[in-house]
Amino acid sequence: MAEKTLPQIFKYVDQNVDSYKKLLKEAVAIPSVSCDAKYRDDCVRMVEWTQEKLKEVGARTELRDVGYQTIEGKEIKLPPVLVGVLGNDPKKNTICLYGHLDVQPALKSDGWETEPFELVERDGKLYGRGSTDDKGPVLGWLHAINAYKGIGEELPVNLKFVFECMEESGSEGLDALLIEKLKPEGFFNDVDYVCISDNYWLGTTKPCITYGLRGISYYFLEIECAKMDLHSGVYGGTVHEAMTDLIYLMNELVDKNGKILVTGMYDSVAPLTEAEKRLYTNIDFDTEAYRKSIAATRLAHNGDKEQILMHRWRYPSLSLHGIEGAAFQPGAKTVIPGKVIGKFSVRIVPNQEPEEVEKLVFDFINKKWAARGSPNKMRITAQSGRAWTENPDHPHYQAAARATRLIYHTEPDMSREGGSIPVTITLQEASGRNVLLLPMGAGDDMAHSQNEKINVRNYIEGIKLFAAYFYEVSKLAK
Ligand SMILES: NCC(=O)N[C@@H](Cc1c[nH]cn1)C(=O)O
Ligand SMILES: [Zn+2]
Numbered sequence: 427m428a429e430k431t432l433p434q435i436f437k438y439v440d441q442n443v444d445s446y447k448k449l450l451k452e453a454v455a456i457p458s459v460s461c462d463a464k465y466r467d468d469c470v471r472m473v474e475w476t477q478e479k480l481k482e483v484g485a486r487t488e489l490r491d492v493g494y495q496t497i498e499g500k501e502i503k504l505p506p507v508l509v510g511v512l513g514n515d516p517k518k519n520t521i522c523l524y525g526h527l528d529v530q531p532a533l534k535s536d537g538w539e540t541e542p543f544e545l546v547e548r549d550g551k552l553y554g555r556g557s558t559d560d561k562g563p564v565l566g567w568l569h570a571i572n573a574y575k576g577i578g579e580e581l582p583v584n585l586k587f588v589f590e591c592m593e594e595s596g597s598e599g600l601d602a603l604l605i606e607k608l609k610p611e612g613f614f615n616d617v618d619y620v621c622i623s624d625n626y627w628l629g630t631t632k633p634c635i636t637y638g639l640r641g642i643s644y645y646f647l648e649i650e651c652a653k654m655d656l657h658s659g660v661y662g663g664t665v666h667e668a669m670t671d672l673i674y675l676m677n678e679l680v681d682k683n684g685k686i687l688v689t690g691m692y693d694s695v696a697p698l699t700e701a702e703k704r705l706y707t708n709i710d711f712d713t714e715a716y717r718k719s720i721a722a723t724r725l726a727h728n729g730d731k732e733q734i735l736m737h738r739w740r741y742p743s744l745s746l747h748g749i750e751g752a753a754f755q756p757g758a759k760t761v762i763p764g765k766v767i768g769k770f771s772v773r774i775v776p777n778q779e780p781e782e783v784e785k786l787v788f789d790f791i792n793k794k795w796a797a798r799g800s801p802n803k804m805r806i807t808a809q810s811g812r813a814w815t816e817n818p819d820h821p822h823y824q825a826a827a828r829a830t831r832l833i834y835h836t837e838p839d840m841s842r843e844g845g846s847i848p849v850t851i852t853l854q855e856a857s858g859r860n861v862l863l864l865p866m867g868a869g870d871d872m873a874h875s876q877n878e879k880i881n882v883r884n885y886i887e888g889i890k891l892f893a894a895y896f897y898e899v900s901k902l903a904k
């Protein structure tokens with residue numbers, strides 16, 4: 427590949443900004459919300475739409491069936507997984523790219539300034555659900571491939587794709603597809619590296635490359651006191667209320683400083699070594715900017731940088747997410763909910779196994795429930811995914827760092843991330859190869875939140891970064 431290829435690609439990308447925005451607008455307009463069965467057809471539509479785009483860049487694609495999920499006793503078909511292959515030159519390195527096409531729910535009434543499923547450009551930012559998590563990055567890969575084609579240059583690597591539409595809901599069916607089908611079929615045989623772009627820079631100016639993720643153990647805690655909702659003027663004072671029991675249990679889980687109260691939760695957390703402790707000192711992270719960007723009054727751990735990073739990356743945290751069945755709509759509704767489902771999760775960390783964490787939480791809740799002596803019905807279920815870490819001293823990381831320096835003219839931080847991408851460790855095990863997370867978006871993109879956005883700069887420079895990453899990986903020894 428000629429010396430001037432990358433500069434030509436960068437120029438091509440700059441000339442095609444409008445078409446990249448247009449495609450992201452189309453993708454965001456498909457409300458592929460995976461956690462709500464009523465959007466299941468949109469999830470399928472999103473997978474099929476992406477399949478067409480993958481075909482347009484020349485990939486061989488197939489939609490793999492991953493069966494059904496059970497929601498409230500009903501069997502619902504899971505969206506298919508989009509699997510693709512582009513190139514099979516044995517002289518070239520092969521990268522397996524993973525991304526997800528589903529999104530978290532969003533309603534304008536949640537507090538969005540504009541319609542969440544309509545991509546809107548304002549002040550150099552593209553607002554819309556999925557813009558940064560993860561539709562922008564997935565399209566970024568396709569645009570980077572297209573840019574090579576656009577300047578008439580052969581792609582310097584072979585690519586394999588795994589794009590799913592259930593990541594935000596525990597990646598149901600994906601592990602089985604990878605381990606029981608794709609691996610035995612030889613899909614990973616020629617894979618040399620795995621790359622995922624589904625996380626963010628730590629701050630807003632400095633790029634990073636990510637070598638660790640927390641896992642997640644998500645709980646549904648259901649309490650039922652009656653077969654229907656009740657008038658509190660008629661039944662209040664005469665029944666043991668489900669909501670009262672639920673609030674009691676949820677309040678037992680974590681203290682006001684965020685310390686998890688579930689017995690044994692910290693026992694198997696990997697011990698902090700002196701060498702690891704030193705790593706946090708050099709990370710470029712402005713806790714005050716982080717605090718201000720969310721308008722929080724005060725951060726935990728007195729806002730100490732090292733402690734904040736450690737509690738995002740290497741210690742478990744427990745969050746209370748919501749209560750299904752509670753009267754959350756505006757207005758003074760005087761109902762006693764008949765059944766409520768409390769939702770909370772534990773972000774789990776290296777050395778903690780999901781089964782072990784689930785047992786600790788179940789035992790703790792059962793003990794508290796027995797002590798409460800409530801006559802109501804209680805049920806707790808969980809879905810979990812493991813934590814992941816990788817060796818950042820690998821040539822793969824050096825290649826990604828060279829690509830990043832070329833685009834952003836600065837040394838990227840080697841970071842870990844507090845969020846979870848359950849399939850990462852499965853891809854690491856199935857391929858036996860080095861896995862790397864190459865984020866496109868910035869730390870203030872507000873994924874999962876109101877007014878999710880991606881900066882135009884991150885989207886466009888991210889496309890160039892992906893193209894440069896292909897080039898750098900192509901130079902690694904076979
Ligand atoms: N971008 C990754 C991401 O947001 N992952 C989710 C995964 C999830 C959601 N529910 C269960 N797992 C996350 O919340 O980290
Ligand atoms: Zn994501």
Ligand SMILES: [Zn+2]
Nearest residue numbers: 559594873874
């Ligand atoms: Zn997400």
